[in-house]
Amino acid sequence: MWSGDVVVVGGGSAGCAAAVAAARAGARTLLIEATGFLGGTGAAVLDTFYGFYAPGRADRVVGGIGWELCERLFAWDQAFERPNTYGAGTGVTYEPEALKLAWDELTAEPGLQTLLHATVTDVLMEAGRITGVVVETKAGRGRILAQVLVDATGDAELAWRAGAALERPDGEQRVQPLTATFRLGNVDLAATPTKELHRLMREAAAEFGLPRTEGSAHRTVLPNVVHTNMTRVSDVNPLDPWQLSEAEREGRRQVRDYVRFLKERVPGYAEAYLLGVSTRIGVRESRRLVGRYVLTRADVLTARRFPDEIAQCGAPIEDHAAGSSTIWKYVGGAGDPTGSTYGVPYRCLLPREVTGLLVAGRCLSATHDAHASVRSMAQCMAMGQAAGTAAAIAVASGRPPADLDVEVLRDELRKNGALL
Ligand SMILES: Cc1cc2nc3c(=O)[nH]c(=O)nc-3n(C[C@H](O)[C@H](O)[C@H](O)COP(=O)(O)OP(=O)(O)OC[C@H]3O[C@@H](n4cnc5c(N)ncnc54)[C@H](O)[C@@H]3O)c2cc1C
Numbered sequence: 001m002w003s004g005d006v007v008v009v010g011g012g013s014a015g016c017a018a019a020v021a022a023a024r025a026g027a028r029t030l031l032i033e034a035t036g037f038l039g040g041t042g043a044a045v046l047d048t049f050y051g052f053y054a055p056g057r058a059d060r061v062v063g064g065i066g067w068e069l070c071e072r073l074f075a076w077d078q079a080f081e082r083p084n085t086y087g088a089g090t091g092v093t094y095e096p097e098a099l100k101l102a103w104d105e106l107t108a109e110p111g112l113q114t115l116l117h118a119t120v121t122d123v124l125m126e127a128g129r130i131t132g133v134v135v136e137t138k139a140g141r142g143r144i145l146a147q148v149l150v151d152a153t154g155d156a157e158l159a160w161r162a163g164a165a166l167e168r169p170d171g172e173q174r175v176q177p178l179t180a181t182f183r184l185g186n187v188d189l190a191a192t193p194t195k196e197l198h199r200l201m202r203e204a205a206a207e208f209g210l211p212r213t214e215g216s217a218h219r220t221v222l223p224n225v226v227h228t229n230m231t232r233v234s235d236v237n238p239l240d241p242w243q244l245s246e247a248e249r250e251g252r253r254q255v256r257d258y259v260r261f262l263k264e265r266v267p268g269y270a271e272a273y274l275l276g277v278s279t280r281i282g283v284r285e286s287r288r289l290v291g292r293y294v295l296t297r298a299d300v301l302t303a304r305r306f307p308d309e310i311a312q313c314g315a316p317i318e319d320h321a322a323g324s325s326t327i328w329k330y331v332g333g334a335g336d337p338t339g340s341t342y343g344v345p346y347r348c349l350l351p352r353e354v355t356g357l358l359v360a361g362r363c364l365s366a367t368h369d370a371h372a373s374v375r376s377m378a379q380c381m382a383m384g385q386a387a388g389t390a391a392a393i394a395v396a397s398g399r400p401p402a403d404l405d406v407e408v409l410r411d412e413l414r415k416n417g418a419l420l
Contacts, residue, residue: 001135001142002113004028005395006388008150009120009133012040013377014361014384015152016103017065021388022150023112025412027395029388030144031107032135034119035279038103040154041362042377043096045181045282047220047227048082051378053089054314055330057339061312064417065106066381070094072102078221087328087337088315088376095221120153123161129355129400130162148391148401149357152384155239156287156363164351164359165290167368169237176284176319176372177234180251183275184259187226189219191268200265208261211254217262225275230258238283251281284362284375291365292402293347300342300373301333308406309343309420310390310413311382317373331373344374346406349387355400360387382418389413 006022008015011033019031037043049070052062060067070092073079078098082091107114115135122134124143132145151158156166169175192200194217201213215230231254236247255277262269298304300317316337317329332340348365349358359365360383362375390409394401414420 001144002030003145004030005146006030006148006150006391007032007133007144007146008152008388009158010040010152010154010361011038011103011114011116012152012154012361013042013380014387015040015150016107017381017384018150018152018360018388018391019112020065020106020109021385021416022392023109024416025389025392027111027392029112030146031112031114032118032120032133032144033114033116036116037100038107038114039096039099041282043099044279046377047096048091048093048218049377050084050088050091051313051315051376052092054339054341055084055087055089055316055337057314061314061341061419062378062382063419064382064385064413066378066385067417069102069106069381072105073098080221082218088318093218093220120157123158125162128353130158130357133158147356147395150387150391151357151359151363152361152387154283154286154362156289156359158357159289159351159354159359159363160287162351162354162357164354164357166287167290168287169239175238175286177232178236178238178247178251178284179229179233179282180231180255181227181229181278181282182255182259183220183225183227184262184269184272185225185275187224187272188268189217189226192266197266201261204261204265208257210258210261228258231255233281238286248281252277285368285371286363288363288371289351289359289365291348291359292350292352293345293365295344295348295364295366295370295374297367297369300331300370301329303332303340303342306343306345308346310346310349310386310410310418311344311379312341312419313344313374313376313379314339314341315373315376315379317369319369319372344379344383346386346390346409349383349390350402355402358387358391358401360384385416385418386413389416
């Protein structure tokens, strides 16, 4: 069906950046995405990139393809910078429909093909090396062959099917709760400051059945339209299709309850109407690679640097798995943000057991706590750019991704705008 140099599976923040980077570095590249649009969770669930800025400092810590995407959105008047209420650093709020289009344009690179509505259902292996994938499309089953593959599926689908070591949710392993986001039109956001909104939530929680009594209702690119991140569906294994189905239904039920609460109890929302619920429920965490290095809580809290780092991150540990509130722990370990960052080693993208595979985005190799810091979309795009660049270097040099000269990779990333 297709054969080339690099295949990237998953068209979210990490996968799009990986595919663009690989193609720009000269690799014949295919990007495969299960849905009909690019942007992944960033387009289906969210509207704000975090991680470009570290809390407590004004300069950016992520550049490259991710920032090029933002500049395109700024130029279209479809994005703006917004301070984060909880001190997670300045965010870039964008219009999700414009994001899909921006990725369509950025992925229109020579040498890069995109296959939408195609689900990878298996991997092809030869003696511990991944050589391709099986896809299901409306045309039936097809085989896709490549020299290097990038797993940007969010759920480590390729790594899992290839037999790589993984951490996964089960009885013992805690994962963050799921959230269905929604947008409301005709809101006067200025009528209720965030602190007052949270007070009203606590007051009405029992009456309206609200599982979370904080969260975000923030302004968007569109006038009088707010985007929310409020619902909380806990104790779900997102890899169990039955549990995930029930979570989708529960998420929509909670949206109904929050909308009713907002309209009935919160000044500025009386005439609001529901514009839409996230295309699918947002999954913060599922399978993660156990790679050649596992990023830890101590690495985050001590702002650790690594000789092979391919991205930096200043986002706090943001753990939603704590009852009705969220726990925040800043990089460097201080009570307040200091602007410190830690490095994301290249080894976090490399499986131990499988040759020819790189993993990028929210399924990187990190513990639960470190993941709660490093999963922001700017870091996913930085990891994606690194994985795509590494894949192209590996193809050109004829060496597996694990054996490439990491200084060559870092130089190439810097040349292309990465902030290392
Ligand atoms: C509720 C919620 C709120 C969040 N808030 C923020 C925030 O405000 N700011 C921020 O920066 N980050 C936020 N995050 C984190 C961030 O959104 C994610 O960590 C990030 O988007 C993950 O990007 P990704 O590219 O790794 O995966 P995704 O964006 O999830 O992309 C994975 C893609 O792979 C595709 N795919 C999966 N399996 C297959 C397959 N077998 N075949 C083909 N395609 C496949 C999927 O369809 C999807 O498009 C939030 C996350 C959630 C869930």
